[in-house]
Amino acid sequence: MTLPRRALLTGLPLLAAPVIPEPARATPREPVARRASSRPYVSGRGGYAAYRIPALVSTRRGTVLAFAEGRRDGSGDSGDIDVVLRRSTDGGRTWGPLAVVAAGNGNTRGNPAPVVDPRTGDIVLVTCGNAGDVTEAQIMRGEVTAARGRRVYVQRSTDDGRTFTPPRDITDAVKRPGWRWYATGPGHAVALTRGPHSPAGGAPGRLLVPANHSTAPARGSKDTGREARHYAGHALYSDDGGITWHLGYQATGPAGTVNVNETSATQLPDGRVYFSARDQNGGAPGNRLDSYSSDGGATLDRPYAPQPTLNDVPVVQGSVLQLREDGAPLLFSGPCVPTERRAMALWSSADAGRTFTRLATLSDGPAAYSDLVQLGPGTVGVLYETGPYDALEFHRVTGIGGHPPAGR
Template sequence: MRLRAVRISRSPLLPLFLLISTALALWPAAPSTARPASCEPSVPYESGTDGYHTFRIPAALQVPDGPLLAFAEGRRDSAADDGDIDLVLRRSLDGGCTWQPLHVVADAGEDTVGNPAPVIDPDSGDVVLVTCRTIGGATKRQVVAGAVAGSVRRVYVQRSTDDGLSWSPQRDITASVKAADWRWYAVGPGHAVALRHGPHRGRLLVPANHSAGPTARSGAHSIVSDDGGLTWRVGYLSPGGDEPLALNESTLTELPDGRVYINSRDHDRTTEGSRADAYSADGGLSLSVPFRPQPMIEGPVVQGSVLQVRGLTGDEPLLYSGPSDPGERFRMRVRASGDGGLSWRPVWTVSEDRAGYSDLVQTGGGTVGLLYETGQRTYHDTIRFTRLPWVWRLLPELTVSQGEVSGSAR
């Protein structure tokens, strides 16, 4: 049976129950775990609190049968990308409704620590966290321009054996994952993945980017670990010599068929749109389909997040989150793909406010959450957490827009 697209007006004459009853009539009942107790969207981070000028760069991770973790950069003195920046964490024991007090995961004095990329090691159950640090007070501009040695930009890994309550010291893995001629380097930001299928099951896969060469052009790569985060090496590498894209801040996920889907920001917007995507068929070690522009995801030059939803019907969609205004960081929107990233359509406009970086997370059953930067004054006034309305399961026929689902249904 073909389902007809449903659009619900903002008018109070068409209340929320009409949307929900339509969805229930057209879709099989979902497991009870997919329908969490309602709670309002929450704000784990508000700039100007806890001794920090600004919080930015969210990353979310659900510990199986444990807390929801919300990572961020705590910027001490300004909103700038450089300077005294700590890596901070808040935990939620109720699926993102409320949050425990802020905890500092990594503090390098006046240096910059950031770009959180967390993942669960499936063998040990530990939380593995990959981050970057800029040492010696250097700035990104200096590193990219070659005014300081590229070695000041470094890569670290930490782990927690108690669901984020405590953390090991940062361990430097730069020598194994950064080529000698690379200058700038960043992982994520946003969640990494542990592969679930095929011969590479259990592999930890982290998206990353680097700059190199006379033009310091940005390129995408991955780093992989096959021993639970103890040792690391570089996986796929792009661009090639004729690559027109300037790729950074990638996000990736494992598709149901075992392929890895990678979606990247085209920093220089050198081709149509600001996003590009690629595929890997060998667990992130190489690209089976190279990066090419993805014009169906419209938005400004900004980080985004992808998530392959799992565990409902076996035919769940691939989701993407990011601001949708073509030129500015406004209007956070979630898009969905039913064909593994070949095509996309909008399914929920989260807010019309200013919006920046984001991270999608599946918190249990069919529940999907979004941790994202937003505000009315700036796009980083707060980092907000909200749940997606469950009616997105009606894809590809149902589109839900801002105002069509009340805040209590988020």
Template sequence: MTPLSRTLLATAVFLTPLTTAGPAAAGPSRCTSSVPYVSGQGGYASYRVPAAVTTRRGTLLAFAEGRRDGPGDTGDIDIVLRRSTDGGCTWGPLTVVAAGDGDTRGNPAPVVDPRTGTVVLVSCANPGTATEAQIMRGEAPGRRVHVQHSSDDGRRFTPPRDITDQVRLPSWRWYATGPGHALALTRGPHRGRLVVPADHSTAPPADSADTGREARHYGGHALLSDDGGRTWRLGFVDADHDGTVNANESTAAQLPDGRVYFNARDQGGRAATLSGLPAAYSDLVPVDARTVGVLFETGTAGPYETIEFRRLDVGGLR
């Protein structure tokens, strides 16, 4: 993974100049922003790759990777969570949802099952000593995929359950869900279906000049579940691995007519930047009927100092 530009903030055009404010003491109608994660606090050197959902009860769940050794993608990494019951103004204690125990757990992709209200979390794992480049070259095992469930508003989650054989093809090596939350379809013939945008890399062809090197054969795909996350299968798969356009980290949204829109980063492509403070990964979440929240990486000297939550009033835009 490489740092993303500020343009990947889903609501960048609406943001006022960023500030790094502490948790607000006022009620949700008065607070503007809060900081659920600060690098160096809570036992982690860095927090990365935020993802957020709002539960059926209105609780905000802010997931992130808790990286014990620093901001890098390799090492002892847990998936952590903080809950907010006041619209993102204040946050409960940090809890570990999936412990790396020396290995890497990452790319949290949460979604709320619209039929039951259960929070479903899909994530990935690999040995803590393996880098993305080593996995892509076949020098380390391919990433595993897991699912967890919470039926008590995000307070507790089931242990990670391996679903790799259901959603990873044998030729795939690198694998990443998200980044950001997954999608639950709310209309159309597949209403209730859970859709997890993801990406993967493939082994280069045997006659390819890239064999034995970190070949950039990326592609996007989606995981689907029609039973609340109990069973999974592959849906859309980008099989055009031409080494030129490399569909990588992906996100998805349902359009008003029921279709699903996929947006993927072109790994290695050109990136644009805007002015303002550094920022990187972000996620967008509804807070209430008039408010959305942006959970995003930012800082003063660099983008990995904090994960901030910014509330935006969008009532006038509807």
């Protein structure tokens, strides 16, 4: 579907968010300083009943781009939903006006997965969509046509996120026949900067988007209700800066054992890609799964397996980010109450994702989806849903990995 190139601007008041003391049970091991910086999205304002599904990148110029789904009629996952954006040129302290990047025009557009092309500095954005009057459950049961089901789109910005090209449909290149549900990310995608797929010697490098899909029940299966809800993971990638796209790994484990859903990815210092996924009510213990790829996401080194050191995380999307400095940790963000979506926290891994340790708790209130972006040495931004889905809140977190906490 081709949409007109446009940007809808509207003012959203900036609300200050209080710093919430960290619970005693989550005392950080490192001198981490937290600052609740701002609320770029507040539900009920700017023409939308709710904002959900955060995604973050920092551009070559240092501009922070905060993407989200603007849901016009409520917090539900279907209906009239746009992909929206706010830009910050001061590290997330204040935000510019809201812009519509991909308009639903009555249909559903979402699951933003942005990435900065390291060769050009362009922002490449991959999203998904479907007809606004169908639900995920209907799509997973195979009750809708391909044209009304999940489609995949790509857009580009060459001006630091001020404007984007119209969405271009890439579904035929990255979705196999028989797949029903399809979701990119959500959260930032990955530009590979190490190893054979890095942009060395003028090569474009690889842009990698983690994703998931569902498949039809096995022929003759008596348990169609359960298998119809089976999710599997995959990746899509581009080796020419987002012009053409290809399917990478496809992880299709047995239904009910692991249901790979809503995946985040980051590149480790040794060049491997680390994948962290939500286990959507699978039979494995815990709610988080992970895996690795040594060939840029084309295949997995091993099947997805439970990550036991993140057992405090409930069934929810989470984000991973490898900091750039030598010896810096791998971070994970997500709620830290295993039975409900509450208390957004950061975890740190010093061993490439084998184990995680709680680093800091950012709030003790309702919290759900999140995304991470690096803002400077030892400094990250966290954009996350507060609740129940009343805002997207942005926190600056400093002093990670031995770097002195930044001044206020």
